[in-house]
Amino acid sequence: MTTESRTLVRAARPAEPGASVAGAIAPDQGMRARILQAAAALFHRQGFERTTMQGIAHAVGLTKGSLYHHIRGKQALLYEILQHTLDRSLPDLEQIAAAPSPASERLRRAVRLHIFTLMHDRDNVVCFIEEGRSLAPEYRDAYLERRDRYEALFRRIIDDGIRSGEFLPTDVRLAGLAVLGMVNWMVRWYRPDGRHPAEEIASRFGDYAVGALRNTGGEDVGQRA
């Protein structure tokens, strides 16, 4: 079992029904976890704008008044979901980026981690990718700063690959946006019951990402206008 898949099993655990209550978490923390999970599911299904605090309260069996006892409001909830999502995957991505293996192998592992996280923690990741724009200004800077730390690890791997000659010289920022776009777009088409097994998607997208940047040794890659 790789580091990534182990983490994902761990990360997926709180999403099991009742797990947060039955586990070692204090009752209040259990309710908080349930609220976050229910809110992420609603934001994913109907979008942040259309989700009400009333709807979230209903999903966890609280009155709207009691819900405010646990959480300050919809913006605070969204912010916590986004932070939570990064807290889970940032340490693993940091470990991958810092590994002593070739950049192409690290890029493949980073793409794989991103895809598996998206698949196993879908409500949260979709919120992260689709609803971050809905954050109010007072939360936005902190969110963008942490999101950039995540994305910078992809750029670091790409930069290492260019320096080592594994990857073609290219603009690191554009290359990072291309790779992240490829994988983030999955939130629009991936279905757990879809036709492609997770393993196939992770493997092929790893190939595409590495292929997109690979230094093929002076082969003509087309007119650069």
Added chain:
Amino acid sequence: MTTESRTLVRAARPAEPGASVAGAIAPDQGMRARILQAAAALFHRQGFERTTMQGIAHAVGLTKGSLYHHIRGKQALLYEILQHTLDRSLPDLEQIAAAPSPASERLRRAVRLHIFTLMHDRDNVVCFIEEGRSLAPEYRDAYLERRDRYEALFRRIIDDGIRSGEFLPTDVRLAGLAVLGMVNWMVRWYRPDGRHPAEEIASRFGDYAVGALRNTGGEDVGQRA
């Protein structure tokens, strides 16, 4: 001037202030074009959910009642914007896909067309990419059918490339989603006043797309698990 850039100049024209009124279009059609343009800009800026018919009426200097004289409602408006966007780019993409040139060259041109359309017709394309999900069921099938015609042209080029040996054998659907994800993701980061000139983005993303799929002649592309 390539076919693509010529089309884009044409496509971009109605977005100029007053162009639809000053041009050869009948007054009523001019107002309709202005409504579509204003709605696309508002949907882009504040999202479909948060935009009201009142806000659209205000943007074009009509009362809400007069606006309903021109258009049935917000859903009809969104649908028309999405159809309009495809009407502009589908014929050009069809021409590129059917050209007698190598698949890698056609893929590069298709990516370029997509990127330039996105840049020049930004409000409409962002609506197309971000707000299509907001369409009511009665419009959704027609939208998805046409969107799939567009995406199928990318798959056709990729399939041709696999058959000719230019591209590695891969799953055509996943490869298409990877390439489209890479370029569609631009709606999240592209800014007209950003640091990368349009030409650079189109050229590099064309390289990435072709590189992702290129058959490097039996070179090891990593463990496919």
